[in-house]
Amino acid sequence: MLLTETLWIALQSISSNLFRAALTMLGIVIGVAAVITMVALGTGAQQAIDQQMEALGGDILSIGRSNRFRHGVARDQASLTTDDAAALARESRHLDGVVPEINSRFQVKYGNRNLSVSVLGTTPNYVDVHGFTIEAGRMFNLADDASRRRVVVVGNEIPGMLDTDAASIIGRTLQIRAISFEVIGVMEAKGSSGWRNPDDDVWIPLRTAQFRVTGNDLVESISVKVREGIAIETAMVDIERILRREHGILPGKDNDFSIFNRKQFLDSRQEAAEVFTYLLAGIAGVSLLVGGIGIMNIMLVTVTERTREIGIRKALGATKGNILLQFLVESMVLCLIGGGLGLALGAGAAYFAAEFAGWQTVVTKASVITAFAFSAGIGLFFGIWPARRAANLDPIDALRHE
């Protein structure tokens, strides 16, 4: 009915004092821009975590020595061995791959270049379980492992760090702790998984590592891939049963190993990211609130300024409802225009954060809708009081107003 007229009157009123309208909207513009940017950042962080989860494989469990962190020193009496890995591979029906690992940091020499890198001693199935691909050459095989051959596969960034490239490093010699290794393969880039970058690691056969480096059959950790369709928890119970028996742990005694669920770790990071998002959205919400109070303030001024107009309109047949609607629509239009500008600004900021700061940002449809709904809501909430004041004016008092 009256809505188009009401809208028209509101637009005329706003355009009759554009500068003031712009100042009034500023709070909403900044608030909405902040919400959009913050949520975009939060969603981006979330998405980054999801991608890491994907890269890591949420179905991989790491078994470590539980006293690894006790008093900050490793105690040797509780140890994982190659036999433990063999037992797991042999007995658990819930596991798809069992990968024992040793990890140490060593000086690596190539020509006259020196690097300190993580050297992982492991089995050939490491590639499959952790989702690596070979870019050049090959992965070491069971025969290499069995005969403790001195061969090495290097991470994707290693050739570059040694001033060479993947193709030309194959077949060359790399000195690890002054022992010569033949480079037989280069991994494809995997990207950082969040807490470490596998692209600057190197891999050697497990037995080679045990024979040349550690001198025993202990392993540092065992990664296992849980078979598809099996719950992580089921697999964990199975692993615990097998390892307790292998280690001869009596009932009631504590495990001397620990099972680390990476997914759980990421879950906690995800929670942190969510909290972060909510926190930022909260801050943005406060600025929206301040913007809303600005709207209310200016609407009160407008009502006072236009008291006479309200009186005239009432004298000509406007009901309280007509007047209420008129001022509500005006404050909502102000807020929605502000919201639209804020949206553009926020999306722009999110774009620049992604483009130039390299942060992952995502402007979702939901956040756009929310921003608009919120703007309209603010217009309604903070407009209602001034609008009611206008509506309840006595016509004759309003007409006499100077």
Next chain:
Amino acid sequence: MSAVAFSNAEQDAVIRFEDIGRAYQMGVETIHALQGLTLTITRNEYVAIMGASGSGKSTLMNIIGCLDSPTHGQYWLNSQLVSRMNDRELARARNQEIGFVFQTFNLLSRMTALSNVEVPLIYAGLKRRERQRRAKHALDVVGLADRMSHRPSEMSGGQRQRVAIARALVTNPSILLADEPTGNLDSRTGNEIMTLFDNLHDRGNTLILVTHEQHVAEHAARTIRLSDGKIVSDERPGAGR
């Protein structure tokens, strides 16, 4: 006397005052702008209200126009007790039953003449096309067909007064109220406005106008004189109807 009994008795009464008073409380002092007014105005009457400045003429008009409420007595508009009307009914009465021409015009300064005249029709719920048609017609009636897109600031006093009259007429109200319609005009323009009012009366409208000029009052068939908020005379000099 109950409202029902009254309305049965006098079908033709459009305005009926029963002991109407309007008091203003100014601190400890009470100012009686109107006191003990009892009067009836019937359909198609032409009434002039006269009196010295401050005698309560505007207050009376505002009460008749449902803009102000009496502090005493009862007012029936078209047999309906105004004090019992809710906001919607009052708004409807102001919109449909009464056309009010204010002493100070009270035009909306940001709007053109045409838009000003359209305002009552907006609240009457008319569509834009119909509103413009009627508003143009009303401006035509008051002789302003060539000033429709002018704003009040671009018009003379007489032209503004005509816009105000066009706005009061545009909803075809049965009662037309005008508070000193010629007060701000030169005599020639004043005469033109009065001719307009005479025509409206001839067309069947009920006219009530406030004036302090005898020659203006002579257009009316009935003259009510106020002094200190009271009716001091109520005469129908000419025909006596």
